[in-house]
Amino acid sequence: MADERLRKGIGALRSTEALGHEARKAALEAIAGAIDGQRDLIHRENGKDIGRARDEGISSSLLHRLELTDEKIDSAIKGLLELRSLPDPIGRVREKRELDPGFVLEKVTFPIGVIAMIFEARPDALIQIAGLAMKSGNSVVLKGGKEAMLTNRVLVSIIREASLPIVGREWILGIESHEDVNAILSLDKEIDLIIPRGSNAFVRFVMDNTRIPVLGHADGICSVYVDGDADLDKALPICIDSKVQYPAACNAAETFLIDSAVSDAFLPRLASAFSERNIIVHADERSLPYFKDGIAACEDDYHTEFLSLECAVKVVDGIDEAIRHIQDHGSHHTDAIITESEEHKRRFFLSVDSADVFCNCSTRFADGFRFGLGAEVGISTSKIHARGPVGLDGLVTTKWLLSGHGETVAEYSGRNGKAFHHKDLI
């Protein structure tokens, strides 16, 4: 039975945190070296995947992602070596408190355990994800896009063999079939966290079909609100950047809300800029006249993640209507206000219930690298555990460690019991 085989394979995985940071760093270096040294093998297997994908007529954009060029390998190796030099995310003391003299409580970071990562047909993502798992002492179950099956298989094998002599335990497992993905969704005793990447529909499917905690986001319906107190010279490039800089990204803006106080001044400029860039605009009744090729917007357009040079525009009467619109239509990912009013900025920051809330800059900044997190695990729209762009911190949990000298609760109980002194040491 596939389930039992998988359960056994996952059950055999072991965390690597106990080996210490030096061993995990050495493993990252060995993995980088092995990938560098076995480029020929990787290219050969990748070539087979590409050949088959071509025969099956997949799109050129998918083909482009599937191809593991030397440049991509260089960049993946560089990523591993950068990860190597980051500080150890494990064993960090987050709290330290004396309960009583010499009776010390610490809250210390540890790996979460077994993390399952399901990702699209980009073999370089596999290298990055395996590196993140090794850095954080977690073991990992990897499922990449089926188009990259042979490339993924050889990569997992190279990574496993390069690290095994150093870590001395199984910590990485590749799975390949769609059935195996369905099977792991039910392994809530064995798997501690799932990180799915890919289409909205796929992420939603994972979220809806597992009891394992999921780190990720399905929709990225991001809005830019141009306030009545906006500096319109700032607003225009921000609107353009949020939409066109990389329209397929989850943090690209889909909806532009324009305060009626500035709509007459701003919409002609926005319409002209969007028209130059061939952006299809779904506009509400009040903004439609400004967009000569605009389409009358329907309610659905404000719930749509276009992921392309297409967007929705709506005129609102002030900040409260803008906030309400975002609460009712957004996906709690990233929303921005353009304003010179400190009071409006403050209200927007407080009231918009999204992972990232920005003022006077592009929504496209919602990204782990731009945020300076070192490495990005993913972007989470959950309010639990990790929210927004998530760095290595998202792959750790904590333990409470308490060191005593024979203390009992009975001593600290009752009328004449000892009192805790609870002295924070950090």
Next chain:
Amino acid sequence: MADERLRKGIGALRSTEALGHEARKAALEAIAGAIDGQRDLIHRENGKDIGRARDEGISSSLLHRLELTDEKIDSAIKGLLELRSLPDPIGRVREKRELDPGFVLEKVTFPIGVIAMIFEARPDALIQIAGLAMKSGNSVVLKGGKEAMLTNRVLVSIIREASLPIVGREWILGIESHEDVNAILSLDKEIDLIIPRGSNAFVRFVMDNTRIPVLGHADGICSVYVDGDADLDKALPICIDSKVQYPAACNAAETFLIDSAVSDAFLPRLASAFSERNIIVHADERSLPYFKDGIAACEDDYHTEFLSLECAVKVVDGIDEAIRHIQDHGSHHTDAIITESEEHKRRFFLSVDSADVFCNCSTRFADGFRFGLGAEVGISTSKIHARGPVGLDGLVTTKWLLSGHGETVAEYSGRNGKAFHHKDLI
């Protein structure tokens, strides 16, 4: 339809964080005052609950928990006023980083949103929970034990009416029926977190029947391992305290693992101490001869949370077998090692995958108040979000707030793009 009514009621709840800490403090004070001022009404309703419970012949221990004495009211009021004086858990800046001069990113704590708390028939718990929610700016859905229905109803009404003039919004909702509990488990769009308290079976039911994140624990199968390098004079009182100080608590020990290196020296002392306290012992083959009224242990005994003066004992050959036993039988709640060996302590701390891992002290210390967390929301065995005893921190999430002056990602892209300087400000 019950579901629709409930969905509307919950949909009308609003967070109170935007009002600021002073308003939330004032609300806590007003609630404390109103409870103090309406003791007669509370006692009258509580008396009706008690009368009905007596007629239905409920146990005296349940009756004891149900009765809201003046002493319990005093203590609940004291709790509210203590909460009032704790620092604001909301608006704390956890990270602050300049991405570029004047372009500032902050990670700031915010309320999670709507929290559902389901708790046993202890009306004083309702007051505490409502206070925690108000302090953290969350809104709350409360379901207490059905035996306390009238008391809970009047308490919710007093709390709501005392706070409404200050907060100006609905933030608390009491629900009463079993059907409503089942209904809220499906409201994963409306409810952000569920905190269930009560029997293991009930918590497990909640965990197994909702997609809403659950903060809590089902089982508390805690172990004490007496190492070969233990100071047996410390080990004995710790074993006793872990078992007898409050056997019904989740952090009481259920299993005692004794290293064979010290079993001959330690088991006679343990047997005598346990016998004096009338503890029923399920002992493995090697330890059974020491316990004159001992019962031969079966595998199930090591998976059982006795919650009474009953326990399991097993002789193990060294620390590795102890760790393996805990991994295979424990519930990742609280486990302790008794040892004078720094190396064994370190290995136990690293390898035991539990929320709380202790050395040379009683498992009973696993508690938010003893840990100095100020107020305890619950104890979580999840590795996600919050683990172990959870204070007000467990009721908050974060937002990333980014304040710019017109920055676009395009400026920071490509060969000649600007570079981020990523300067940490805290």
